[in-house]
Amino acid sequence: MRRIMSSLVPSVTLVLLALGLGAGPADAQVIKIGNLVDLTGPTSDQGKDIAQGRNDAVQYINEKGGVNGRKLELVSVEYGFQPPRAVAAYKKFVQDDKVLLVLGYGTPDTEALRPFITKDKVPYISGSYSGHLTDPKQTPYNFPGGIDYTSQIRIFLNWVKEGWKDTSRKPKVAFIFADNGYGRAPIESGRAYAKEIGVDLVDEEVIPTTLTDATSQLLTMKQKDPDFAYINTNTQWVPVVLKDSLKLGLRTKYVVNNYGIDERTPALAREAAEGVYGIQDVAYWGENVPGMKTLMDWHQKHHPNDTHASPYMRGWLWTLMAAEAIKRAGPNLTGESVKNALESLKEWDTWGITPPFTYTNEDHRPTNRARLVVIKDGKVVPVKEVSVERDMKWIGK
């Protein structure tokens, strides 16, 4: 008798478990949105703010009555920047939760899920602004949530060329980038563009993902003596690179991509941040743009003690974008209708958080405008508006 129990009980339990765990019913009125965040992995310092921004935006939207009368619900999964966990979460989103679209996060998850979302027709708004996601012919369901890295690197190169007065030689530049999908995304295009406009790319330095210090990379770069260098690494390495550069006495001027520079950089890099340029894609906390007051008031009301920086703004931005698309898609909500709705966004006012967004069915680059900023006296100050033409040659690259 005992033996029967100890052998059969596990089998029966397994069968019952399998049966019982089939997909459950969904609440018809609520619109579910998949949400991937990194709270414990290497980008968690940004991830926390982004997650908070998304949660807050959804709460705000629901307080105002939802979208077309229906409430939004975020199905959140923390994936620690590990692609397999993102894939598992996605499967759950699509099969069990039946989400309408996914608020993705970074390059690893976006790259890993590309084939899946295209097959399943699930729009994917990503924090990864990789140029590889901008061609609807290849990635029809990917929507980068900001100015793509390739456009940014082109802006950098244009700015170098424009400001170069010395006629005896071409300006010398270097690329410093992270050894991962995010860091490498714009580099090939950057090389090609530099050649095209006549800027000398003299050095490329790779920053590995487990960085101890950047001394050897910077010393190698110093030998080539570039006038300018573009930094496209994970956020937390930027202060390290800047500080090491100061320590080693390099005279190179730096331009950092949108993720690498924000309000916190001056505090982290201190003297090394002086004179460093960067590309700003979203408004910083407290800037004078139309939506800022609403956002700040809401934030004050609900958790005044948390400070927030630009990643928080991005969280709001992408959620607002998703809500707008859902609203435009009308009563018939499918992945495809939401995608079409996103592609219908023309000069959409993002509460002023960014320059207006335009997606089309041929071009998933939301904007080609950004702001050049510089760090002066420990603060990030704007220099000028910059933009680059929406040259279709660079789409998808």
Add this chain to the structure above:
Amino acid sequence: MQCGDFRVSYASDERIFETRLPIAGVVALLAALAFVPLFAGTYWLDVLNRIGIAIIGAVGLNILVGFTGQISIGHAAFLAVGAYATAILGSKAGLPFWLAIPLAAVLTSVFGLVFGVPSLRLKGLYLAIATLAAHFITTYGIIHWEKMTNGVLGFNVTPATVFGVPLDSDERVFYLIYVLVIPSVFFAKNLFRTRVGRAFIALRDRDVAASVIGVSLYRYKLLAFVISSFYAGVAGGLMAYHSRIVFPDAFSLLVAIDYLAMIIIGGMGSILGSIYGAVFMTLLPEVLKLSATSLTGVYPNAFGLIASARDIIFGLAIIFFLMYEPAGLAQIWQRFRSYWKLWPYAY
């Protein structure tokens, strides 16, 4: 001294199942498994698939670490080689999966042979450190052999096809995985009824004495690495077909530590323990995720806390098991079983 053991032949001592009933139980379980994909949601199928892969990997690691006593932190590297080899053979060379996986596994065992060589000269801590180095060197190689592996970006794997049907969903891959899990487990169980298996155990327990009675240490140590990495190669290949993308990040050092945790929590030196450990370690993050999602409704900040709780619970689980139940879940199950078997007697 255990009561109720009465054997009259060597063969009966070595039987895996003592009576016919457990065999019936296992057959019923397997039959039930075959029907699971028809009912279960994709999410749970994905979890079961990952459990299946983990079982193969854990059994392989247990053969090396639990049964032969060779400490290896390099398991993630072997999984990576298996996965990338399968992906390259399957997607780039266009081989069907029933060629890609075995070939990849053979390749991985050659790799394992090479990395087993340090074990001929090193023991314990030094071997552990050497395997740690092997892990980093392998990862470096994978990332920088860009022509083959596409470097840090990884690449997508075309799904395996069976008679023209692509295995591109969890329900279908499920069968592929479990069709391989079953023979893997039984092969391992049988391995330890044979001479080779006994040699491994002898190596673990008293290697000097073993060599005195004629067990060739060199041969069997390398064989343990070869077999273990073959398993890892199969598991890695299945990983490639399951997630359909290979990525260097998917084979980080944490993966190796996870597998070690599996066999420790499950029970070193026990095949059944490997299975328990694989199930436990795969389910742990899922359970945490579920509680996070349900708690977030009540207590919004719980989400962030639960995420870091995973690390804490993982660490505490390892510490707890090592302190109080060093022989793992398998031992707990053994005690449970013998309690029932012998009740109302104490022993």
Add this chain to the structure above:
Amino acid sequence: MSEHLVFLLQLVIAGVAVGAVYSLMALGFVLIYKASTVVNFGPGELVLFGAYVAWATILNMKLPLAVALPLTLVVAILLGLIIERGVLRPLIGEPIISVIMVTFGFASVVRGVLNMTWGSDTRPFPALFASEPFRVGPIPISPVHLWSFVTVVLLLAAFSLFFKFSLLGTAMRATADNQQVAQSLGVSVKGIFALSWCIATVVSALGGIILGSVRGGVDFSLADYGLKIFPVVILGGLDSVAGVLIGGVMIGVLENLSGGYLDPVFGGGVKEVAPFVVLVVILMIRPYGLFGRVDVERV
């Protein structure tokens, strides 16, 4: 001086500075091993712990340096006691794989607790030293590097003397040699274990503080430094304090030289993997390292 020579020297100097920090972290490892033959596979988390507590006391609670630094060290001591008493003591005598896994286990716990308490934002670390480089000839040297090197050398010298000449140090060495005999002579083995762990955590905390000021910020990637200590201790010898310094500096210089000369050839990443290649080579030809004791069991 020719440009190439300047380049080389800068690499070497940076390597020495970084290597000094590695030595400091490796010292913790060696101490524990020397006293109790326990291997700590979670050194990175101890460094992280020190850096975060230091940050918390200095910046978060805004205590003056003279209070904050000793407080950090006291907290580190407490951590050491907790680890030793709560976790390692029950495991005395268990096979080495259990011990290794336990250290992974509490490393994970420390990490989780830090994440829960303070979150994983990058925090700016107070500048304990000036960062403007001064020049020796054509070579700029950063004061941070210089001071970290000096600190590490002083600490290591202090420990060497401690082990050689003080009673407690001799007791520790005796315990490492043969616990039973040491105990029979009146040495409290449990106390020695506790002491060695506390020293280890304190030293790791100091390493964390120095690293924090060198890099200017603390974040979770500091833990990755932890694994670097393995090449250091293998090169220097698992139980040699002098070996730790030499090994650390050599590994630091090796890293930077391979980074400077080989990275451009191979496209990056060589810097990180070179120490491990060296580790494997050393293990195959001379496992006890440069100064370690010759008692590695061979097959």
